[in-house]
Amino acid sequence: MGRVIHTESAGKDRDRLTKAIVIALAELAEIGASIEKRRDLAAFICLSLRLISEAIEPTVAAWEKRGYWVKADRYRMEWSWTGQAAQKMKGALLADDWDGVEQLADQIGKKLAKVKVSPHHRMGQPWIGAWEKLRAELIS
Numbered sequence: 001m002g003r004v005i006h007t008e009s010a011g012k013d014r015d016r017l018t019k020a021i022v023i024a025l026a027e028l029a030e031i032g033a034s035i036e037k038r039r040d041l042a043a044f045i046c047l048s049l050r051l052i053s054e055a056i057e058p059t060v061a062a063w064e065k066r067g068y069w070v071k072a073d074r075y076r077m078e079w080s081w082t083g084q085a086a087q088k089m090k091g092a093l094l095a096d097d098w099d100g101v102e103q104l105a106d107q108i109g110k111k112l113a114k115v116k117v118s119p120h121h122r123m124g125q126p127w128i129g130a131w132e133k134l135r136a137e138l139i140s
Helices: 010-028 035-054 056-065 069-079 081-094 098-111 130-139
Strands: none
Touching: 010 035, 010 056, 010 098, 035 056, 035 081, 035 098, 035 130, 056 069, 081 098, 081 130
């Protein structure tokens, strides 16, 4: 049997999610978006930030095995804000606090200011249905 090669890594997932979040933030900033679309966008940002936060420890575990403690700590500090931002976004979204959502979106946008997305990206609209997914998590 041949060896298994994993082409998907936590780093690639994080890059894809951060680009999708940047696209969602741009969509959220549009004035004429319907409330349903805004809910989907905010829920998608919340869920994506949570996925990034959950991937921190598995990523640094490999580095710590090799003794790269400083690199692991820097990575933790660089991405530790994602879990807190996801919780705040979820709270603001569930409370229908759109001013809070906008403030959080601005803060997240500043954190991800270095992320570049091609104008001809092929991500589509990954946020469609995110509000229902978030609500389903709350029920179960």
